[in-house]
Amino acid sequence: MDHKSFQETIRDHPRPLVVDFWAGWCAPCRAIEPALKRVEKQFEAQVDLLRIDADQAPDLLASLRILGIPTLVAYRNGREIARQVGYQSEADIQSLFQSALSGQASRPISLSPVDRTVRLVAGIGLIGIGLTTSASWLWFLAGALVCFSAVYDRCPIWRAITTRLRSKPEA
Numbered sequence: 001m002d003h004k005s006f007q008e009t010i011r012d013h014p015r016p017l018v019v020d021f022w023a024g025w026c027a028p029c030r031a032i033e034p035a036l037k038r039v040e041k042q043f044e045a046q047v048d049l050l051r052i053d054a055d056q057a058p059d060l061l062a063s064l065r066i067l068g069i070p071t072l073v074a075y076r077n078g079r080e081i082a083r084q085v086g087y088q089s090e091a092d093i094q095s096l097f098q099s100a101l102s103g104q105a106s107r108p109i110s111l112s113p114v115d116r117t118v119r120l121v122a123g124i125g126l127i128g129i130g131l132t133t134s135a136s137w138l139w140f141l142a143g144a145l146v147c148f149s150a151v152y153d154r155c156p157i158w159r160a161i162t163t164r165l166r167s168k169p170e171a
Contacts, residue, residue: 001052003063009050011078016047016100021061021071023054028087029070035090036072043097074100081105116150123147 001009010017020036022029040049054061054069064073072088074081074096082099084092099105123146130139152158 001057001060003060006052006057006060006064007078010075013048013075013078015045016074016076016081016103018047018049018097018100019073019075020049020051021054021066021069021073022051023069026054026069032070032088032093035088035093039090039093039097042094043101047097047100072096076100076103119146119150123150 010019022033024030036049040047052060054066066073066085068085070086070088072084072093074083081103082096082105084096088096123143126139126143126146128143130136130141130143133139148155
């Protein structure tokens with residue numbers, strides 16, 4: 001499927017649509033498939049599921065800026081509502097289908113405590129490398145970014161900026 005036919009498909013589709021970008025060799029894609037089928041059945045006749053093999057449409061993935069699979073994208077009236085990348089729980093998939101149905105973006109999925117801890121430890125490690133090497137500012141910056149990725153969703157300044165950017169009217 002090329003970009004033009006994809007745009008026509010999502011624009012002309014009579015119901016909300018969730019598009020699953022997957023590949024047969026992708027283990028997380030195979031892992032979410034049973035939950036995806038259960039949720040598809042739960043939302044039958046309300047939200048449709050379109051599955052696109054990433055290996056058959058690499059140009060489409062590039063044009064949609066899909067950098068990893070599995071990627072699930074919810075569309076309503078031809079407009080992207082929400083996007084989830086990577087393995088998702090059944091509850092997260094249900095939330096995406098509900099977003100497509102309501103036309104409202106779902107709340108961002110928060111990081112688990114383990115993910116936060118791993119990111120913080122990795123970031124602190126990179127900062128430590130930065131303090132002991134000659135290219136210290138690069139390592140220090142990388143460590144700071146990794147640490148921020150562990151807490152960005154709890155940062156009030158980040159929330160204020162992103163909320164303002166999302167509410168900015170499109171030209």
